[in-house]
Amino acid sequence: MAMASCPAGDPNASPKHSNGHASPLDLLRRFHKLQVERVEGYGQFEEAFNVFIDGSSGQEAQEHNFNAYKQRVAEITMAFRRISEEIIHIKNSLRDTHNKxxxxxxxxxxxxxxxxxLKLTADLQIARKNAADEPDNDDMNQVVANLRQRLDGLAQEITETLEDLKYESEDLYAQEIDDETLR
Structure with missing residues (x-):
């Protein structure tokens, strides 16, 4: 298929085929890049929380740190929303345009x-803050442990589902290799 370039300057654009749509493989590659961005976002979320928790001594410092934390969470949330919207578009394109x-x-x-x-991560951060405020509260420490365990299980399920995606899409990568061999 003939390739046409996307408009310059559009950071979300991927190469388009002559039918005007990104190929399924291009969409999958973009999905994987977005997943990397999402992982980085979780790292930023955790980093912002740690700065908030570590620096929260004294009333004035707590207020400043909390306001900085809220601002950072708002920024990260907007990034997650953008990623999610783009992934929904990819999912719909694969289903509706490419019959995948x-x-x-x-x-x-x-x-x-x-x-x-994301919801569990936020719940864990709230529980960790509460546990830091009441370090001798065994119930709160148990809540933190349970949330961490649930997040670990969820991370494992995400990894397994990403593996399923890899196996389900192998034919697209094989087709690309075949196409390159024929050129």
């Missing part, structure tokens, strides 16, 4: 798992 319902369904499952992970 199986791959689309796996991406949808990953989206659902990631949504749950």
């Amino acid at each position: 319902a199986e791959i689309s369904a796996i991406i949808e499952k990953i989206q659902d798992l990631e949504e749950t992970k």
